[in-house]
Amino acid sequence: MKAVVTVMLKDGVLDPQGRAIGHALTNLGFAGVGEVRAGKVIEITLDETDPAAARATAEAMAAKLLANPVIESFAVEIKP
Amino acid sequence: MKAVVTVMLKDGVLDPQGRAIGHALTNLGFAGVGEVRAGKVIEITLDETDPAAARATAEAMAAKLLANPVIESFAVEIKP
Numbered sequence: 001m002k003a004v005v006t007v008m009l010k011d012g013v014l015d016p017q018g019r020a021i022g023h024a025l026t027n028l029g030f031a032g033v034g035e036v037r038a039g040k041v042i043e044i045t046l047d048e049t050d051p052a053a054a055r056a057t058a059e060a061m062a063a064k065l066l067a068n069p070v071i072e073s074f075a076v077e078i079k080p
Numbered sequence: 081m082k083a084v085v086t087v088m089l090k091d092g093v094l095d096p097q098g099r100a101i102g103h104a105l106t107n108l109g110f111a112g113v114g115e116v117r118a119g120k121v122i123e124i125t126l127d128e129t130d131p132a133a134a135r136a137t138a139e140a141m142a143a144k145l146l147a148n149p150v151i152e153s154f155a156v157e158i159k160p
Contacts, residue, residue, distance in 0.1 A: 018123075032126055040120060
């Protein structure tokens, strides 16, 4: 199975990277750009064949290594 | 509308960050970890209200600024 972990800064946490991207897009001539948030996505191929077990493993990985729970939240998606 | 642009390294392009994450997960005791790929996700809030136009704008943004087309591919998802 493949687990896709998306890690984003929590709402309210200042995101300088997102802000810089927003400014760059406006400077490039794109109109109507509002808030921009930047995050990470990690695709992990797992030997696990059970979707529920794969999700539990990926959530443990995210909590332990991939995300900083103080300032980041994560979402896990399981693909066959 | 909100556009979510996911940028990943193309298949075949060496991904040292993904490899480092894979090694770290194995060292933390997670078994059965295969290939790991790391990428970026950028959430852009757009004033645009038409989904098709929002997608076209987000694809132009990705091609022009967010992704390096030589080594990266991107996917755009539009959310209300």
